[in-house]
Amino acid sequence: MSFNTKAELNILINLAASDSKIEDRESKLIHMIGKANGLTAEEVQEMINKPRAITDLSAMTNDEKFEHLYYLIQMMKMDGQVFRSEIIFCESIAEKLGYKKSVVGELSQHIYSDPSITADREMLRKKAEKYIRD
Numbered sequence: 001m002s003f004n005t006k007a008e009l010n011i012l013i014n015l016a017a018s019d020s021k022i023e024d025r026e027s028k029l030i031h032m033i034g035k036a037n038g039l040t041a042e043e044v045q046e047m048i049n050k051p052r053a054i055t056d057l058s059a060m061t062n063d064e065k066f067e068h069l070y071y072l073i074q075m076m077k078m079d080g081q082v083f084r085s086e087i088i089f090c091e092s093i094a095e096k097l098g099y100k101k102s103v104v105g106e107l108s109q110h111i112y113s114d115p116s117i118t119a120d121r122e123m124l125r126k127k128a129e130k131y132i133r134d
């Protein structure tokens with residue numbers, strides 16, 4: 001992640017909590033992403049305990065927006081159940097990132113809940129570009 005790790009994690013936390021409960025697998029992914037980006041377990045847990053409102057996302061580059069969307073969709077699928085509220089949240093964030101909300105359905109077909117299973121990012125990036133709003 002080349003953008004603000006805390007802002008990214010905050011959005012993931014908001015997504016994880018959108019179905020009223022952060023599952024263990026979701027929490028582990030949030031902690032894993034935080035640790036991989038230099039945050040301590042305590043910092044990540046504090047963010048989980050006190051999530052902030054989502055801030056302006058328009059300053060990100062297209063690559064940052066794509067990575068953000070990728071992690072967001074992965075988080076949505078993390079607990080093995082996809083709730084309508086999570087889809088709506090992802091679509092809302094996708095729109096804030098400058099995509100048509102239908103990008104969520106397209107990308108989610110190719111993004112796995114298990115972070116150790118990697119998708120073809122370049123193929124996904126090209127698919128996502130077709131959904132950028134003019």
